[in-house]
Amino acid sequence: MIEFNHVSKVYPNGTTALNEVDLQIEDGEFVVVVGLSGAGKSTFLRSINRLHEVTEGEILINGESITKARGSSLYRMRREIGMIFQNFNLVRRSSVMRNVLSGRVGYHSTLRMILGLFPREDKDIAMQALERVNLQEKAYSRADELSGGQQQRVSIARALAQEAKLILADEPVASLDPMTTKQVMDDLARINKELNMTMVVNLHFIDVARQYATRIIGLREGEVVFDGPVGQATDEIFSDIYGRPVHKDEMLGEM
């Protein structure tokens, strides 16, 4: 369970990216976070595993404060949280396999990791994760030889290999074609159902959000402007989240 207690985040340059966020996410939920570009979606996600420090409030994961954790207990908490990045964040010159394996470093001793000695089971786990995203035949290619969609899938495999209890996904389908988008989202949904893994996903596309989410959180300028089951998220609500209705003639500049 994730608890946000009065969480605010003000960037050093003064931008308020999160403003008094106060909510709870239960185990097994499939939460989709929507909002305009710059609304604070990424900041919201990144606060959960403390890639960003919040400036106020506290975030508890299963009752334990991640905002106060330090050292190895922080590392352990992060190990339980998988993350899929919008821009993949792969080590481009390492092989796909090594990228996926890097999801497992939290489980082994530092020395062992310096030597890069992963046990046999880890390799099996990684291979299974790749199989799930249909990429096993690319396991030993270098990450930068893959197409954008394939890279996104490697990033997903890494999060899967981590065997986390919670997955944070920052626009995981932004660069995928419709086919792959569906595959990936179906996969996340399946993992969510079968393994009861909690999902917190940022999405741009309302249709996709509606289709997969159990709950939708709408952010606007760092504030939660909607939070409810997917059924309640009507078109009007979306218009509200996005701050304005979209008209056909809403155009840029004049010609």
Next chain:
Amino acid sequence: MIEFNHVSKVYPNGTTALNEVDLQIEDGEFVVVVGLSGAGKSTFLRSINRLHEVTEGEILINGESITKARGSSLYRMRREIGMIFQNFNLVRRSSVMRNVLSGRVGYHSTLRMILGLFPREDKDIAMQALERVNLQEKAYSRADELSGGQQQRVSIARALAQEAKLILADEPVASLDPMTTKQVMDDLARINKELNMTMVVNLHFIDVARQYATRIIGLREGEVVFDGPVGQATDEIFSDIYGRPVHKDEMLGEM
């Protein structure tokens, strides 16, 4: 007018990316190219301005062969063709303005360009292009300070500033949110209509394709499997292009 005469492209590693493509694009058309990842869409586009050399056949632009052009006549032909890249291809450490201005280098003497002396009008043109994509206030920011969507718009502004007669766009909305997607596509449509600029656009999203295209070209494994007005591109046709049925829920981009 663009003419493809029996054009084939085989990559050095043996992949056939284009196979005997034979078609004409008239001035003022809005052509959307669709197809699965790896179908050859990018290759198709990049052959037109000869970023890739085709291995067989000839491509004529307004009756002049670009596949045979060399030196300054090649440069002049390319100047008439704007291109929007999927991954932006911006100089990340240069300012937005300079990136947009670089679209105009074809119009000036080499010496002048080495000194970086752009005439006043060019700056005005560049600023107008930025205005059109709603980015004028970022004109003097560095390109790498922008969000992905903003970078995509800089890349569009560069193509606009080039004042080309033909714009090639390789998935110009892949990293944009629905609002910006609509803005960008509307803008391309307006330019197409008002300035009678030919558009050749690769797209993943069928709905968007249907909404803006006057003509759709479907590629599968390097072959043109569909070519016709947008009205004829039924769901069955799309299923054929994608090699499997398309579900309603895979049609994204609708708001």
Next chain:
Amino acid sequence: MKPQEIWKRNTKRILIAVVVLLIYIWAFSGIPVIQIKETSGEVFSSIMSGIFSPDWGYVYDPAGEDLLRTLLETLAIALLGTFISSLLCIPFSFMAARNIAKTKFMVGTSKSVLSFIRVFPDIVLALLFIKAVGPGPFAGVLALGIGAVGMLGKLIAESVESIDLSAREALIATGGNPVKTFMFAVVPQVLPNFFSFVLYRFEVNLRAATILGVIGAGGIGAPLIFALSVRDWERVGIILLGIIVMVTILDAISSRIRSRLI
């Protein structure tokens, strides 16, 4: 950006330009007009003709101390020296990288230490090791090994500073501690540059004639210096040829290694 900001930036740029200009004026003021000496043609041609008719007799001499032997010795010294410095520079280059090191203080200190090693004259370094282990190749190896740390540390630190940190974020997110994060996200990215700089340094070490000559290390340094000081251009020619051939072969090997890494 607002007009005032642009204006402010422009004045800043003009200011910098003026300062740079002044520096150049000052620098040129120390240099007299260039005059070419009458005799230069004669001397130039005699040097060149010497160099282009190398002393082939020096290539191999059964009694030893010929070109091949000294080159081989140089190779051994350079190899070991490079190996040592490439190990020693590793901690420095990360402590000196702004994006990796924990504190500004650490960056500042590490950078200053590296600068200090770089300004430390070769000859004093040589003296230190001669006093420790006596003149000879061992002292040469140590002097090269320590001396190169300054350069390698700096160049590698700068390339660490320019890496893509997003991958590092991913490792942090999986719960890696700093060392693990570093091994998986930073090392693969800097490895090509690391090898590139190490190979470059290896090449510099091959040509580190001055220091090896001083140190009595054998190798090609001393013969080259002596041949130059008595203007024995034929001997200089053959030694140069030897070095060029060796460096070219090495360059070919190193660029092959590099192209595999990139």
Next chain:
Amino acid sequence: ACGEGSEDSSTSGAGGGEDTGGSSGNGGGEQSEEASGEELDELNVQFVPSQNADTLEAKAKPLEGLLSDELGIPVNVSVSTDYNTIVEAMGSDQVDVGFLPPTAYVLAEEQDAAEVILQSQRYGVNDDGSATEELVDFYRSIFIVREDSDIQSVEDLEGRPIGYQNVTSSAGFVWPAATLLDAGIHPLDDVEPVTLKGHDQAVISLLNGDVDAAVTFQDARNIVSGDYESVFEDTRIIEFTEKIPNDTVTVRPEINEDMKQAVTDAFISIGKSEEGKEIIRDVYSHEGYVESQDSNFDTVREYEELISTEVTEN
């Protein structure tokens, strides 16, 4: 520079932390605890080929064989391009025998790092740079000017640019400076000093007109005669310096007397044997060795002292 290793870096006491003993006397041997001195099971020899010769060879191996045969212990010979390193190495017991030029020897002796046993012999040098028949244990430095120069004597040098070597060089500075001082000219204040690296550069700068006079060892013009064929016609000697002793062979004072004697005898016998002579001539341009003692260098000390007070106080 022809050479970092010309005869630069002679030396002057003042070696910071170390106790530099007095400047007089016969070596610091007495200072070592064991009266008998150290036994050696291996001899380390290092030298800088002296530049007052027109061929330099960086060859160590031939001497290794010869000495090892004579002494019956392994010998390592190495070649350096800098005297300072030899003195420091002898000071820290890393080198047992060094070939040092006179000023370097004097400074090394002040630091208790070296004790002279031998001096090398060479053939003398004629004014045209060719060798004489006679074996000598000294050489001289010369003042040369261009043939068409109006300078006739050292007195005329006042106010003129002169090419020196580094102030630690015997032939390139110390002796010529003494000559100038004798003539009432301050070697730095009364002329325009230009420091050059290498005696060849001195001659060339003279020919090029960058300096009006140059000081070099006696036959330095031979070095550049290949590049400037008419060097002997175009230049003229106006003055010779006093005698500069040839290179010394020195040992570490701590070594026991028997060993010192053995080394002395070994060098002398090498200089006498046919095979040995050929090698030392080819490689070091030495013709033989004669025994020497510290008092032979008293004049050097005087010069050294004179110059270092005059110059380094500057």
Next chain:
Amino acid sequence: MKETPVELSSCTPPMPPSKKKPLFTIFIVLVLVTGSGWQIGFSITDLTAGLPEMGSLLVQLVPPDWTYFGEVTSPMMETIQMAVLGTTFGGLIAFPLSMLAASNIFHTNWITVPSRLLLNLIRTLPELLLAALFVAIFGIGPVPGVFALMMFSLGIIAKLFFESVEAIDSGPMEAMTAVGANKLKWMMFGVVPQVMSSFMSFFLYAFEINIRAAAVLGLVGAGGIGLYYEQNLGFFEYARVSTIIVYSLIVVLVIDFLSTRIREKLQ
């Protein structure tokens, strides 16, 4: 490194690439290193035994002779002047030469291979030879000094720089091709902005080395700080030697600081 993935049907996962090659490489390196170590008589015990002697010299280096600062200021300034010019000219030549040598800028071996050979040649020429040549041409003084430093910087900058040019992102270059730029414009807008900062970094590195490479300047009678090193070492004046070291360090740090600030401001 193209570790070609083995093409297999989707049911069997591909075989991991063979580890033989990297292991073999490591083995070779270790053999070479131990071989060299044996050849040159590498011995840790000798080193540790000798450390006290090394300490005795270090002790003599401190404290620096602070009064000596004033005396070496003018040669230090001379050195800086020559380093400024030598590095600038070297850098100006290195820039185009590195471009010619970079295989992603010019795709034909006809251009890159000769350029690289030229660069190798320049780097191989010893300073002493350069000094001899330039003195023969220009006489003694700062002019040959500047030229010698120029060649020296050229070698350093060009080698480092062309390798970093080869590693740049090809996207912007492609964009410039599409815009219809000729080769020069293409380089100006697609390449130069990407490589400017690494060029500056190597340029400053060369400058710093040139401050130290004063030995070269001494060779050509150009004055500079090198002669002072030699003189003081010759007289065993270690306190003064360390004064010069500290002075150079200060100069280098100041330059480093200034250039960092300037680069920040320019971005």
